[in-house]
Amino acid sequence: MTRQRITFENVSVGFDTARGRLNVIDDVSFDIRDREFVSIIGPSGCGKTTLMNVVAGFVQPSSGKVLLDGKPIPGPGPDRGVIFQEYGVFPWLSVKDNIAFGLKLAANRKNAKERDEICQRYMQLMGLSDFADAWPHTISGGMRQRLALARAYAVSPEFLLMDEPFGALDAQTRSAMQDLLLKVLQTEGKTVMLITHSVEEALYLSSRIVIMTARPTRIREIVTVPFAYPREESLHESKEFGELRSHIRECVMQEYAAQAQQRAAFAE
Numbered sequence: 133m134t135r136q137r138i139t140f141e142n143v144s145v146g147f148d149t150a151r152g153r154l155n156v157i158d159d160v161s162f163d164i165r166d167r168e169f170v171s172i173i174g175p176s177g178c179g180k181t182t183l184m185n186v187v188a189g190f191v192q193p194s195s196g197k198v199l200l201d202g203k204p205i206p207g208p209g210p211d212r213g214v215i216f217q218e219y220g221v222f223p224w225l226s227v228k229d230n231i232a233f234g235l236k237l238a239a240n241r242k243n244a245k246e247r248d249e250i251c252q253r254y255m256q257l258m259g260l261s262d263f264a265d266a267w268p269h270t271i272s273g274g275m276r277q278r279l280a281l282a283r284a285y286a287v288s289p290e291f292l293l294m295d296e297p298f299g300a301l302d303a304q305t306r307s308a309m310q311d312l313l314l315k316v317l318q319t320e321g322k323t324v325m326l327i328t329h330s331v332e333e334a335l336y337l338s339s340r341i342v343i344m345t346a347r348p349t350r351i352r353e354i355v356t357v358p359f360a361y362p363r364e365e366s367l368h369e370s371k372e373f374g375e376l377r378s379h380i381r382e383c384v385m386q387e388y389a390a391q392a393q394q395r396a397a398f399a400e
């Protein structure tokens with residue numbers, strides 16, 4: 133069995149809010165092993181982003197610990213590429229300079245020639261070559277998201293932490309970006325944590341799927357995805373894929389219902 137890279141040990145997270153203490157994560161333990169692709173799925177607002185923010189180093193657990201290669205996480209670092217659904221690009225830099233940004237930082241420094249080659253490669257992969265000098269606000273939302281992906285992939289981090297990275301894309305681009313991600317992983321081997329609302333996406337990409345409960349979120353079930361890589365589009369049509377999809381959808385729907393009930397009770 134491969135080594136553990138990200139370890140959650142009895143992690144709980146709560147926030148002090150104007151309405152009192154909000155317990156978001158409740159005693160979560162699991163691990164992500166080397167080169168695993170683990171998706172996190174669960175009802176909206178249950179605490180998925182918070183879970184990822186702890187790994188990214190943006191949030192500290194209230195109790196328990198999260199370890200990266202066996203060590204506590206002191207804060208954000210260049211070993212972890214974080215991709216959010218929004219705000220992934222710097223509006224004051226051109227498309228090309230956005231991609232080059234991380235390659236100028238001390239941790240990943242590349243010389244000008246290497247930088248240029250990497251930028252060209254990712255602009256081409258993401259269909260952005262004709263927009264190298266464009267400002268982010270002049271390109272479409274889907275293109276901005278592809279730019280955010282290009283920026284994260286370009287620095288080649290060991291870990292990819294992705295929060296709904298394809299959520300804003302149209303169906304066709306989304307599917308192309310999923311396949312591209314699998315291709316990048318095949319050649320560059322990374323350890324991935326992905327948050328998604330799409331059961332289809334989680335099943336197509338992941339080696340395991342962690343289904344979270346309503347808030348305060350716990351692990352409801354961890355599903356091992358039995359399909360070998362590389363994966364092909366036709367997988368979506370297979371009987372086993374369909375059965376797993378139904379099972380996970382059912383779990384997630386139940387947790388959505390539980391969360392909606394809690395909200396209603398809270399509002400009373």
Ligand SMILES: Nc1ncnc2c1ncn2[C@@H]1O[C@H](COP(=O)(O)OP(=O)(O)OP(=O)(O)O)[C@@H](O)[C@H]1O
Pocket residue numbers: 147148149154156174175176177178179180181182183
């Ligand atoms: N820094 C914070 N201070 C106070 N409350 C917070 C903070 N961060 C998150 N929360 C609250 O914690 C809860 C969980 O938020 P989180 O973004 O982790 O959920 P999520 O499962 O990722 O949601 P979604 O699927 O809608 O993106 C929400 O009620 C949110 O308002």
